Amino acid sequence: MKKLYTVAALLSLVGLADALYLTIEHVTGQSVRCTIISGCSAVLSSPYAVVAGIPLAAIGAAAYFTVFSLAILTLFGYHWAGLLMRGMVITMFAISVWLIYLQAFVIREFCQYCLLSATITLALLVVVTLNHRLHRGN
Amino acid sequence: MKRILPFIIILVVLGAALGSAWYLTRTIPASPTVPNQPAQSPASQGSPVAQQQTPVVQGVPGAEPAHVLGPADAPVKIEEFGDFECPPCGIFHPILNQMKAEFGDKLQITFREFPLVPTHQHALAAASAAEAAGLQGKFWEMHDLIYDHQNDWKKEFDVRPIFEGYAKQIGIDVERYKRDMNGELVAQRIFADGKRGHSLGVKGTPTVFMNGREVPFENLPADKLRVVIQNELRSSGK
Numbered sequence: 001m002k003k004l005y006t007v008a009a010l011l012s013l014v015g016l017a018d019a020l021y022l023t024i025e026h027v028t029g030q031s032v033r034c035t036i037i038s039g040c041s042a043v044l045s046s047p048y049a050v051v052a053g054i055p056l057a058a059i060g061a062a063a064y065f066t067v068f069s070l071a072i073l074t075l076f077g078y079h080w081a082g083l084l085m086r087g088m089v090i091t092m093f094a095i096s097v098w099l100i101y102l103q104a105f106v107i108r109e110f111c112q113y114c115l116l117s118a119t120i121t122l123a124l125l126v127v128v129t130l131n132h133r134l135h136r137g138n
Numbered sequence: 139m140k141r142i143l144p145f146i147i148i149l150v151v152l153g154a155a156l157g158s159a160w161y162l163t164r165t166i167p168a169s170p171t172v173p174n175q176p177a178q179s180p181a182s183q184g185s186p187v188a189q190q191q192t193p194v195v196q197g198v199p200g201a202e203p204a205h206v207l208g209p210a211d212a213p214v215k216i217e218e219f220g221d222f223e224c225p226p227c228g229i230f231h232p233i234l235n236q237m238k239a240e241f242g243d244k245l246q247i248t249f250r251e252f253p254l255v256p257t258h259q260h261a262l263a264a265a266s267a268a269e270a271a272g273l274q275g276k277f278w279e280m281h282d283l284i285y286d287h288q289n290d291w292k293k294e295f296d297v298r299p300i301f302e303g304y305a306k307q308i309g310i311d312v313e314r315y316k317r318d319m320n321g322e323l324v325a326q327r328i329f330a331d332g333k334r335g336h337s338l339g340v341k342g343t344p345t346v347f348m349n350g351r352e353v354p355f356e357n358l359p360a361d362k363l364r365v366v367i368q369n370e371l372r373s374s375g376k
Contacts (some may be wrong), residue, residue, distance in 0.1 A: 034224035035342035
């Protein structure tokens with residue numbers, strides 16, 4: 001139980017770093033030059049990278065920070081936080097699926113850092129689901 | 139203590155995240171702006187232009203003969219490494235045209251192919267199309283059409299018919315163009331330009347050299363590039 005929440009906290013920290021990096025790329029426009037390794041310029045400069053004037057990456061960073069906080073709170077015995085975290089992770093996963101769809105079929109460019117974020121969210125979903133099962137098992 | 143410990147951890151992470159974001163957004167755009175920029179030209183008052191401290195580079199030769207616009211004795215020689223599918227290259231294209239219109243014979247422009255193959259699915263086809271047109275003496279016409287219509291073709295599944303349409307439009311022998319596009323000569327030219335790019339340390343596009351020095355990417359917008367060219371003209375004494 002506790003181990004899983006620790007894993008979730010660590011995963012969300014990686015997600016937070018990734019989303020922060022993307023936010024900085026977005027805000028400073030450093031990714032505007034095209035390079036061999038990254039399709040992030042096309043993705044970050046697409047209209048989907050901004051929601052209501054806020055860079056999507058910043059929203060992602062806030063979401064990862066929230067998941068991290070909830071995981072820490074759960075670790076310290078606040079059980080309501082675990083429930084909230086589950087809802088949060090499921091929502092983030094659904095959004096990630098939509099964003100991968102956009103990259104694959106609409107923008108037609110993949111941004112590695114965006115894919116990393118989706119992978120972390122998937123891992124978080126696995127952790128949260130495992131937790132839920134264990135919890136019910138007990 | 140145990141009651142407030144989670145909140146301390148959360149606050150520390152929040153602080154670290156906000157702090158690093160603040161720090162990085164402050165330091166990343168640190169271009170070496172020149173404090174004592176000569177204020178002789180009115181255009182240089184607008185925005186700071188990073189001084190050209192990049193070294194003069196030679197590199198291995200690219201494809202010969204290169205695609206060159208403007209006189210060989212022009213005081214300012216610009217060499218662009220471009221990828222037709224790269225959005226900032228598409229943005230840079232009209233800027234370079236504008237510079238050409240403003241500076242005329244003082245400017246010589248060379249285009250080098252630098253298709254970013256794994257990143258851009260059609261970049262190689264676009265480079266091949268321009269080179270194939272070049273074998274019939276219409277490189278720049280094709281180059282302009284491909285750049286101007288970047289948004290029309292880049293999301294298509296098959297771009298070859300579109301480029302064939304451009305070939306018809308510029309009045310070249312389409313059958314020969316189709317053969318050349320897959321031919322050895324075109325491949326060799328793109329490869330040679332790529333080799334030159336790598337030898338000059340080109341990592342992305344557009345990368346622009348002016349009289350052998352790399353122009354920093356942040357100086358490529360029209361208002362800054364104009365100042366960079368003016369400075370180069372002044373230092374060359376013409």
